[in-house]
Amino acid sequence: MTQAPAKRTxxxxxxxENYTDAVFAIAATLLVLDLTTTAFGKISSDAELWHxxxxxxxSFMAFGxxxxxxxxxxxxxxxxxxxxxxxxxxxxxxNNARLLFIVLIPFTTxxxxxxxxxxxxxxxLPVNFFFAMALGIATWFWAxxxxxxxxxxxxxxxxxxxxxxxxxxxxxxxxxxxxxxWLGSWAFLTFAxxxxxxxxxxxxxxxxxxx
Amino acid sequence: MTQAPAKRTxxxxxxxENYTDAVFAIAATLLVLDLTTTAFGKISSDAELWHxxxxxxxSFMAFGxxxxxxxxxxxxxxxxxxxxxxxxxxxxxxNNARLLFIVLIPFTTxxxxxxxxxxxxxxxLPVNFFFAMALGIATWFWAxxxxxxxxxxxxxxxxxxxxxxxxxxxxxxxxxxxxxxWLGSWAFLTFAxxxxxxxxxxxxxxxxxxx
Amino acid sequence: MTQAPAKRTxxxxxxxENYTDAVFAIAATLLVLDLTTTAFGKISSDAELWHxxxxxxxSFMAFGxxxxxxxxxxxxxxxxxxxxxxxxxxxxxxNNARLLFIVLIPFTTxxxxxxxxxxxxxxxLPVNFFFAMALGIATWFWAxxxxxxxxxxxxxxxxxxxxxxxxxxxxxxxxxxxxxxWLGSWAFLTFAxxxxxxxxxxxxxxxxxxx
Amino acid sequence: MTQAPAKRTxxxxxxxENYTDAVFAIAATLLVLDLTTTAFGKISSDAELWHxxxxxxxSFMAFGxxxxxxxxxxxxxxxxxxxxxxxxxxxxxxNNARLLFIVLIPFTTxxxxxxxxxxxxxxxLPVNFFFAMALGIATWFWAxxxxxxxxxxxxxxxxxxxxxxxxxxxxxxxxxxxxxxWLGSWAFLTFAxxxxxxxxxxxxxxxxxxx
Numbered sequence: 001m002t003q004a005p006a007k008r009t010x011x012x013x014x015x016x017e018n019y020t021d022a023v024f025a026i027a028a029t030l031l032v033l034d035l036t037t038t039a040f041g042k043i044s045s046d047a048e049l050w051h052x053x054x055x056x057x058x059s060f061m062a063f064g065x066x067x068x069x070x071x072x073x074x075x076x077x078x079x080x081x082x083x084x085x086x087x088x089x090x091x092x093x094x095n096n097a098r099l100l101f102i103v104l105i106p107f108t109t110x111x112x113x114x115x116x117x118x119x120x121x122x123x124x125l126p127v128n129f130f131f132a133m134a135l136g137i138a139t140w141f142w143a144x145x146x147x148x149x150x151x152x153x154x155x156x157x158x159x160x161x162x163x164x165x166x167x168x169x170x171x172x173x174x175x176x177x178x179x180x181x182w183l184g185s186w187a188f189l190t191f192a193x194x195x196x197x198x199x200x201x202x203x204x205x206x207x208x209x210x211x
Numbered sequence: 212m213t214q215a216p217a218k219r220t221x222x223x224x225x226x227x228e229n230y231t232d233a234v235f236a237i238a239a240t241l242l243v244l245d246l247t248t249t250a251f252g253k254i255s256s257d258a259e260l261w262h263x264x265x266x267x268x269x270s271f272m273a274f275g276x277x278x279x280x281x282x283x284x285x286x287x288x289x290x291x292x293x294x295x296x297x298x299x300x301x302x303x304x305x306n307n308a309r310l311l312f313i314v315l316i317p318f319t320t321x322x323x324x325x326x327x328x329x330x331x332x333x334x335x336l337p338v339n340f341f342f343a344m345a346l347g348i349a350t351w352f353w354a355x356x357x358x359x360x361x362x363x364x365x366x367x368x369x370x371x372x373x374x375x376x377x378x379x380x381x382x383x384x385x386x387x388x389x390x391x392x393w394l395g396s397w398a399f400l401t402f403a404x405x406x407x408x409x410x411x412x413x414x415x416x417x418x419x420x421x422x
Numbered sequence: 423m424t425q426a427p428a429k430r431t432x433x434x435x436x437x438x439e440n441y442t443d444a445v446f447a448i449a450a451t452l453l454v455l456d457l458t459t460t461a462f463g464k465i466s467s468d469a470e471l472w473h474x475x476x477x478x479x480x481s482f483m484a485f486g487x488x489x490x491x492x493x494x495x496x497x498x499x500x501x502x503x504x505x506x507x508x509x510x511x512x513x514x515x516x517n518n519a520r521l522l523f524i525v526l527i528p529f530t531t532x533x534x535x536x537x538x539x540x541x542x543x544x545x546x547l548p549v550n551f552f553f554a555m556a557l558g559i560a561t562w563f564w565a566x567x568x569x570x571x572x573x574x575x576x577x578x579x580x581x582x583x584x585x586x587x588x589x590x591x592x593x594x595x596x597x598x599x600x601x602x603x604w605l606g607s608w609a610f611l612t613f614a615x616x617x618x619x620x621x622x623x624x625x626x627x628x629x630x631x632x633x
Numbered sequence: 634m635t636q637a638p639a640k641r642t643x644x645x646x647x648x649x650e651n652y653t654d655a656v657f658a659i660a661a662t663l664l665v666l667d668l669t670t671t672a673f674g675k676i677s678s679d680a681e682l683w684h685x686x687x688x689x690x691x692s693f694m695a696f697g698x699x700x701x702x703x704x705x706x707x708x709x710x711x712x713x714x715x716x717x718x719x720x721x722x723x724x725x726x727x728n729n730a731r732l733l734f735i736v737l738i739p740f741t742t743x744x745x746x747x748x749x750x751x752x753x754x755x756x757x758l759p760v761n762f763f764f765a766m767a768l769g770i771a772t773w774f775w776a777x778x779x780x781x782x783x784x785x786x787x788x789x790x791x792x793x794x795x796x797x798x799x800x801x802x803x804x805x806x807x808x809x810x811x812x813x814x815w816l817g818s819w820a821f822l823t824f825a826x827x828x829x830x831x832x833x834x835x836x837x838x839x840x841x842x843x844x
Contacts (some may be wrong), residue, residue, distance in 0.1 A: 011500060011501075011504065012504075014439075015439055015443055015500050015503075016500075017225075017226055017229070018229060018439070018440060018443040018444075019443040019446060019447055019496065021226055021229040021230040021233055022229075022233045022443055022444045022446075022447030022448070022655070022658075023447045023450060023451060024230060025230055025233030025234045025236075025237060025447075026233070026237055026447055026448055026451040027451055027454075028234060028310070028314055029234060029237040029238055029241060029314050030451060030454070030455075031314065032238075032241070032314050032315060032317055032318050033241075035315075035318040036318075036321075037321060037322065037325060037326075043326060043329065045329075046329045046330050046331065049326055049329045049330075049331045049332065050330075050331055053331055064311075067307075067311045067314070068307075071304065071307035074230065074307075075300070075303055075304075075307075078222060078226050078227075078303075079222075081226075082222065082223075089497070092497055092500075093493065093497075096489075096490075096493035096496075096497075099450070100486075100489045103450055103451050103453065103454050103489070104454060104457075106454055107454050107457040107458075110458075110459060111459065114459060115459075115465060115471055118465065118467075118468045118471045119468050119471075119472075120468065120471045120472055120475055121471065228647075228648055228651070229651060232648055232651040232652040232655055233444070233447075233651075233655045235652060236444075236652055236655030236656045236658075236659060237655070237659055239656060239732070239736055240656060240659040240660055240663060240736050242736065243660075243663070243736050243737060243739055243740050244663075246737075246740040247740075247743075248743060248744065248747060248748075254748060254751065256751075257751045257752050257753065260748055260751045260752075260753045260754065261752075261753055264753055275733075278729075278733045278736070279729075282726065282729035285652065285729075286722070286725055286726075286729075289644060289648050289649075289725075290644075292648075293644065293645075433711060433712075433715065434715075436650075437650055437654055437711050437714075438711075440650070440651060440654040440655075441654040441657060441658055441707065444654055444655045444658030444659070445658045445661060445662060447658075448658060448659055448662040449662055449665075452662065452665070452666075511708070514708055514711075515704065515708075518700075518701075518704035518707075518708075521661070522697075522700045525661060525662050525664065525665050525700070526665060526668075528665055529665050529668040529669075532669075532670060533670065536670060537670075537676060537682055540676065540678075540679045540682045541679050541682075541683075542679065542682045542683055542686055543682065
């Protein structure tokens with residue numbers, strides 16, 4: 001790897017990470033725009049105001065759920081990029097596509113809080129989350145391909161374990177989508193089950209390094 | 212502490228700080244969206260426009276108060292992270308939870324400016340602020356636990372003093388919540404009293420290093 | 423180049439890049455504000471909700487197209503600044519002007535999704551994109567002028583190739599504007615043609631280093 | 634200056650700059666929210682759409698003017714912080730106060746574009762700008778006080794020249810406010826005159842180093 005062609009092909013991660021963090025931060029903050037008092041109408045007593053705030057509980061729930069989802073997607077992004085050493089043009093566009101689905105989360109969240117009585121209202125947030133995860137996994141497979149050509153050297157031995165974790169998470173995301181017509185956002189609890197399973201699988205992988 | 216396991220367990224602070232700064236910046240900027248002229252109706256003279264702007268004073272007050280609160284929470288975040296050397300997964304989620312309450316501040320601010328005649332309008336901003344502080348303190352206790360396993364070495368001797376400061380601030384936050392039904396946002400002046408008290412307590416702690 | 427005047431004349435790129443990344447991130451995220459359910463009216467069945475979501479397809483298309491455009495402009499910004507070593511006051515203002523057109527993209531996108539039946543609705547997004555690119559190219563010409571006074575030393579030999587790529591892209595942008603009255607956003611497919619042409623031209627340039 | 638007390642008293646600039654850049658970026662991007670087609674009503678021909686877009690010219694003007702103002706304030710922030718080595722708590726709060734007036738610019742801009750027929754509509758943007766500049770200058774005076782205790786060593790000889798520039802700019806800001814009732818946003822052209830004057834004054838200062 002001579003230096004000159006490297007400069008032409010690869011990108012330092014600094015700006016990719018900055019841009020990503022800013023997109024996540026804005027998406028997380030836009031969620032609050034759904035919490036609005038415009039539908040309150042005229043308030044003329046304390047009881048009415050508490051009642052109206054209480055009637056907003058589906059919005060608060062949706063805000064909480066989406067905040068946790070965005071938090072999880074961000075944690076998985078920084079975990080992944082901890083192992084990545086450099087970007088190429090493919091990784092840049094995979095990351096851009098992933099961020100497109102991050103940006104959509106405030107929209108699909110607003111569907112949940114307004115239309116959770118209908119299939120589309122319940123299903124589209126899990127679908128959105130699934131695509132964001134799928135693009136995260138595509139990013140990982142690309143970085144780990146060709147002998148881990150975009151990975152840090154010290155991350156390469158651990159790459160198969162990351163792959164197991166990614167695939168388990170994606171399956172959990174698919175199960176969430178499948179359950180969401182019945183369970184709505186409760187379907188995300190699938191991840192409370194998949195996390196420990198993934199942990200066990202990753203440990204078994206490490207215990208059998210020759211696998 | 213060998214290097215390989217460290218890489219697996221800990222996260223560098225760079226992206227946590229970037230993400231945090233962006234969330235604070237957006238929350239601070241969204242406050243301005245409450246300052247809107249949509250309720251002005253038809254304006255047909257200078258006097259009317261000044262009158263309408265004057266009638267917005269609760270909104271300007273709320274904007275000012277929340278800007279100072281966000282500024283204070285941000286300053287306390289950078290003071291705290293000056294002493295922290297690395298993040299683990301618990302600290303990441305404590306930080307995410309803290310940011311969730313930062314993101315809520317534009318919403319609870321809009322309650323103050325529109326419904327300060329009612330309990331809920333006066334109390335929820337202090338409650339929001341209290342939770343943001345409580346999660347800040349939880350972050351600190353976690354970082355300082357296990358012999359300060361997430362702290363910088365040079366920060367460890369000073370950790371008890373930071374703890375005193377944090378607890379004093381949290382008590383002030385609780386007093387603010389308790390006073391806010393009567394005093395509204397003036398209750399935040401509690402911090403004008405708690406600051407000097409905390410300063411004195413921290414100095415006394417330093418004067419008696421064997422304590 | 424003695425050190426003292428350098429300090430007075432030049433700026434480090436760190437903050438320019440941070441500011442740029444944040445502007446891009448916010449512009450990309452604001453695109454989602456056009457995806458709104460306010461026009462849905464009363465929904466009383468699953469079929470209606472799917473129908474209304476389906477009726478939003480021009481908005482989804484516009485969201486997708488503008489996300490790709492912003493992604494492309496951002497990738498070209500980081501590619502360019504990979505070759506730039508420092509900023510001067512002219513480059514700062516060229517960058518500010520470029521960002522002004524980035525900030526406009528959510529507005530011209532809303533024109534596309536609402537008024538694609540009319541010339542102005544179809545033409546103004548390509549025009550906006552064209553100006554953003556033109557200012558990007560002006561940035562490059564300025565940085566490469568005076569023997570590449572703002573370029574990294576290792577980037578100087580490659581500068582003519584970057585110039586060829588920039589000019590080809592600008593011509594493609596002009597063709598897009600010219601075609602957009604008839605083709606609307608499909609006119610952006612011009613870039614699917616211009617990319618490979620530009621690649622060939624840049625390779626030929628490299629093959630004849632004495633040119 | 635021993636190392637331990639330095640850590641307790643001072644803050645590294647990284648996060649202050651990140652936070653500042655993000656606030657500027659969001660304020661600049663929020664300006665586009667004033668460019669909205671909600672007032673267009675029903676459009677049924679190309680001519681009508683062009684007419685409605687043309688009728689938005691005060692909004693476009695206000696967008697352009699405020700973008701240039703924000704750009705100028707940002708350039709002056711990075712010029713200033715190029716000379717600053719570290720922050721203390723006073724500088725943090727001066728910076729927070731300065732950002733409060735940055736955040737207000739989208740609001741005062743909306744006044745210009747909607748109410749430029751009235752005094753308040755014309756005057757409040759220049760007033761806002763004046764306060765942002767005044768806090769910028771206060772930041773500078775604080776950093777340069779006590780023998781430049783927050784300045785970089787290599788910036789200290791040049792500090793008086795920066796001070797001259799700051800004061801000239803503030804006077805220009807005051808003149809802008811004074812002229813704005815008659816000239817509206819054209820009053821900002823004062824800076825086209827003050828810039829060169831400031832340049833001459835700074836050069837004279839340098840020519841007489843013993844002054």
